[in-house]
Amino acid sequence: MTKIPRNCLRLSKDRRSIAALEFALIAPVLILLGLGAVEFSEAVRVELAADRVARSVANMIAASPIPSSQPTAQISAAALADYYLAGQEEYQEAAGNSLAISAASVTFTPASTTGTEAWDAATAPGSSYVATNAKALAATTGVTDTIDDDSVIVVQATTTYLLPFLPNFGALGLGKVATGPFTFTSIALARPRNSLVVNKSGW
Numbered sequence: 591m592t593k594i595p596r597n598c599l600r601l602s603k604d605r606r607s608i609a610a611l612e613f614a615l616i617a618p619v620l621i622l623l624g625l626g627a628v629e630f631s632e633a634v635r636v637e638l639a640a641d642r643v644a645r646s647v648a649n650m651i652a653a654s655p656i657p658s659s660q661p662t663a664q665i666s667a668a669a670l671a672d673y674y675l676a677g678q679e680e681y682q683e684a685a686g687n688s689l690a691i692s693a694a695s696v697t698f699t700p701a702s703t704t705g706t707e708a709w710d711a712a713t714a715p716g717s718s719y720v721a722t723n724a725k726a727l728a729a730t731t732g733v734t735d736t737i738d739d740d741s742v743i744v745v746q747a748t749t750t751y752l753l754p755f756l757p758n759f760g761a762l763g764l765g766k767v768a769t770g771p772f773t774f775t776s777i778a779l780a781r782p783r784n785s786l787v788v789n790k791s792g793w
Contacts, residue, residue: 644677651788670693695788745779
């Protein structure tokens with residue numbers, strides 16, 4: 591039987607570097623867990639900011655005033671653009687990401703349970719609100735009473751969140767750590783404050 595060299599026996603009993611070895615083994619896992627927690631919390635913050643903006647814009651539209659020359663509340667293209675801009679500025683302060691906002695007004699009659707889209711508008715040309723989606727969402731509010739021209743304002747806020755940390759670890763040969771980008775869509779519904787509907791004016 592081959593004798594184990596004396597130096598090898600001495601090294602096998604040496605415990606002076608075991609802490610450094612253990613740290614080297616678990617450090618990558620701890621770093622990934624820490625950065626993952628940061629990514630997750632930031633994604634939640636982005637989604638909550640989009641929710642807040644959708645509710646804010648919906649409430650601003652719902653509070654549109656009634657002009658002295660009109661029987662119902664009116665919203666102009668300029669006013670809607672201002673509401674969108676206010677929502678985007680609020681979102682930028684909270685999350686620092688781009689945001690697309692769209693809104694629609696869905697009107698109901700006693701004979702209709704799905705409603706009719708009266709108007710829709712979005713922040714970018716050619717990306718107007720999906721009519722069938724707006725009507726389906728509005729129907730969930732239960733605005734199907736016996737009042738003619740009852741309505742609901744539907745606002746959608748959409749943002750795309752890019753992961754700033756985890757994809758970089760995949761580029762270092764550690765595999766596909768996380769997927770992305772992630773798209774968050776927030777929906778807010780509001781009833782007009784000053785009349786049964788909010789009509790568009792001067793579009």
